[in-house]
Amino acid sequence: MAKFLNTSATNYFLEELIKQAKERVILISPFLKLNDRVKELLEDKNRLKIDIRIVYGKSELQPEEIQWLKSQDYIRTSFCKNLHAKCYLNEDSCIITSLNLYEFSQINNNEMGIFLSREEDGEVYKDAYEEAQRIIRVSDEVRISMEKIDEASVSNTNEVKASSKPPHEKLTTSKLATQLKLKTSELLDKLVQQGWLELKGDKHFITEAGKQNGGEFRTGPHGAYFLWPAETELK
Template sequence: MAEFLNKEKLLEWIPKIIETSEKELIIISPYIKISDKIFNLLKQAEKRSVEITLIYKEGELSKKEREKFDEIENLNLLFHSNLHSKCLYNEKYLLVTSMNLYEYSQKHNREMGVLFRRTDDEANGWNDYKKGKDDDSIFQDAIEEIGSILSSSDFEKESFKTKTNKFDISIIKSNKDFAFDRCDLLNTFSKNKKFIVFQDGEEWLCRCDDFVDNVHLIIENNRISIELNFDESRTLNIYERLKTNSYQYDYRIIDCFRMFWTSHKFSPKLYSYTKHKIWDFDQNSKEFLEGYFKGLNEFFKLLKPEIAKTKK
């Protein structure tokens, strides 16, 4: 749940967001004059290999502050001509605030902010709504605005990673961006099968139409839905041959998948069979994806003969 922060709580949370950054940190602050404490926390984040991106207002950075940032190898420094927004953002938290990263503001000004959580780490049990994670739509809207600010900013200093590879920040990727990345990855291993991004309500998913004739495949996070585009009687005939019972633990193991199909009115679903070795691999790895498509092919070896039997 969103939490209102007064000045005292802001002074607790600004350092905490830097400290809890695991891989990436974004700071947007028009005016910057950081305290020794904040500078040391940024240096500690550098030692943890956190990629730091800091955006300030053009013309508002002193030579002294600029020299400080030269000491931080993992820091991207950008400026924006019309910046007035202030926020800190990492994998777990988004803080929108009136406070600049400016020592004077932290000591003398009246400030406030709102904290949003992308994690349940602080929650005391499943029903601790006060410290539970906030709705994902908040972060999708924030990501869009942060991304817009970034794209309209100019670089002053590039991190080592940006210089040697490219500027790529995962925490500002939207669900739509991740779906495009996933489809691109699937397409590198799917040979002639083409996955495309499509929107289903608020979700962005990967879809392959006609994986076999009149059978579409939809990847929905941790499961696969199989759409059979046949008339009801034909679908029912296929279902009768392949169905599983409507009990929670009744499923059919097909290579690396568990198949559930409890009604011909619904699509067959494939879930991970976690005892299979491929689920120990990183899901972006060659080993995983080759095994994943092998499992899909095994499923269609079972399905295709049943489709052929029901042809009129």
């Protein structure tokens, strides 16, 4: 049965939600700024290869957050425009609250929240989970758009620094998909079939074959992405 949470209870149940996750953690919060305790909990889940998805709504990440995220193989991040929701889920429970992630453990704040159990609040949990998945889908589209902008900026910078280097020699997966007249998801499937990417859970990793064929894994301010030679042809 749903539980009302005050500030201290929200902190407690959020920590337990992350600790008890066996399959996945979804954290939706406007600000991607994590305190040491949350990082410690997520690092432990990362070591256990638990799929972690973080959606945030403010595009400026601090350098320390970027470096920390780079070191976590099973944490995926994406940017969602106009995000104001604060919702935290694992495979069994959900918290909908006023608490931002960066405010975790700040018990002097006045926060409210609702705790939902998949077992006891099945319909409401299902609705919350489906909305979280919708936000993730929308955030992916925005993140892909940001990658295109980032790539253009990188190309222009490289052109100035090394004029001998072709300005558009590598494309993001989404841009290459457009060039090949495919959807991004279709191109990702083809890259997996060709052995250039490997799918673990719902996260893609570049293989040695992918690197040998010019593929690169990059991490930018708006998340991780791949670059491929513009002349890439698939079997």
